Amino acid sequence: MKNILFINTGGTISSSAEGHGLTPTQSAENIVAAVPELAGICQIAAMNLMSVDSTNIQPEEWVTIARTVHEQLPAYDGIVIAHGTDTMAYTASALSFMLGKLDKPVVITGSQVSVLAEYSDSRKNIKDAFRTASSELTGVFVVFNGKIINGARASKVKTKSYDAFESINHPYIGYLEDDDIIYSDIPHTRQSEGHVYNDGYSPDVFLIKLIPGMRPDIFDAVHKLGYRGIIVEGFGMGGVPFKEINLIDKIEELVQEGVSIVVTTQCLYEGGDLTIYEVGQRALEKGVIPCYDMTTEALTTKMMWVLGQTSDSAQVARMMATNYVDEITLPNK
Structure with missing residues (x-):
C-alpha cells in the first residue's frame, strides 16, 4: 500500500x-x-x-x-x-x-x-x-x-x-x-531533461487584455510601475492594432528598453499564431515573444518563473520557447 x-x-x-x-x-x-x-x-x-x-x-x-x-x-x-x-x-x-x-x-x-x-x-x-x-x-x-x-x-x-x-x-x-x-493514449510518465527544482520567481508580470480603443499609453503606465514582463492578450491569432491606434510602436519602445513582452490570444482554445496576419507579423518584427497554445495560467506563472532566473531578454525569449512540462505545443521547424 x-x-x-x-x-x-x-x-x-x-x-x-x-x-x-x-x-x-x-x-x-x-x-x-x-x-x-x-x-x-x-x-x-x-x-x-x-x-x-x-x-x-x-x-x-x-x-x-x-x-x-x-x-x-x-x-x-x-x-x-x-x-x-x-x-x-x-x-x-x-x-x-x-x-x-x-x-x-x-x-x-x-x-x-x-x-x-x-x-x-x-x-x-x-x-x-x-x-x-x-x-x-x-x-x-x-x-x-x-x-x-x-x-x-x-x-x-x-x-x-x-x-x-x-x-x-x-x-x-x-x-x-x-x-x-x-x-489516454499519451505517455503516462514524462521526463524533463535538465529541469531541476528552482522556486525563484519575479512577481513583476502584468497582463493586458486588448479591447478596441485601448490607448498606447497604457504600456507607459505599466512600465513606470516597474513591470519587467508584459503579457498581451491580442485578438484572434494574437493580433495587435497598428493603424488609427498604434500599439505596436509602443510595444517596440518597451522591448528596446528591456521589457519582455509576450503576445497570446484571447481565445481559450487552439492557440495563437503571429505569422499568419499582418497584425501578428508586425508584432513579431518588433521583438515580441509568441506563446502559441499556453493557457493564461501557465503563461503567467512561466513568465514569473523565467524572470526569476534571468534578466537577459534573449534568454527570457529562449526559455519561454522551451517546453518544460508539456505546457506548450511548439511548431514543427
Whole structure:
C-alpha cells in the first residue's frame, strides 16, 4: 500500500459559513475523516500547511507549497494537495515549473462545495486524487470531476458546476471511473531533461487584455510601475492594432528598453499564431515573444518563473520557447 502525504492549504473544500461568507476552517484530518474509503487506497499522513481562500493565494504561497513538496516528497510515494479552485490552475502551473523533474505524482484537487455539505463533489475528488497519487504517474496534475489534467494545462472554466476544470489544448492524462484509472493514449510518465527544482520567481508580470480603443499609453503606465514582463492578450491569432491606434510602436519602445513582452490570444482554445496576419507579423518584427497554445495560467506563472532566473531578454525569449512540462505545443521547424 502506497504512503501518501496530504497537504491542506484551504479553499472551498475546507470551508464553512462564517460572518463574511464561506471561509476555510476544516483541517486536513477532518477532510480525510470525511472520506472513509481512503483507508482502502493508501496510508495517509496529514499536514496543515495553511488555511487560505485561494483568491488570497499569492506567489509567496506557491514557493511555500513548492518547498514543502520538495522537502517531503522523498519520504512518500506521492502527495495530494487540497486547494481552492479559484487559483488552483495558477498554483498547479507554478508548481509544475518550480518542482522540475519528478519521479512521483503530485496531485492538486479541491471542490465546488464544502466537504461539510451532504451533496458535495469533495469526497469524489479527494478519493480520485489519492488514487492518482498512488499511481505510477510522474509530474504535477489537477484531478477534478473524474479527470486527470496536466498541471500546466488546467484551467477553471465554470464557476459553479462540478465539471469546473478542463484540459486546454492538450489531451486529458486520464479518467477515473469507479476504482480504475483509464489512461489516454499519451505517455503516462514524462521526463524533463535538465529541469531541476528552482522556486525563484519575479512577481513583476502584468497582463493586458486588448479591447478596441485601448490607448498606447497604457504600456507607459505599466512600465513606470516597474513591470519587467508584459503579457498581451491580442485578438484572434494574437493580433495587435497598428493603424488609427498604434500599439505596436509602443510595444517596440518597451522591448528596446528591456521589457519582455509576450503576445497570446484571447481565445481559450487552439492557440495563437503571429505569422499568419499582418497584425501578428508586425508584432513579431518588433521583438515580441509568441506563446502559441499556453493557457493564461501557465503563461503567467512561466513568465514569473523565467524572470526569476534571468534578466537577459534573449534568454527570457529562449526559455519561454522551451517546453518544460508539456505546457506548450511548439511548431514543427
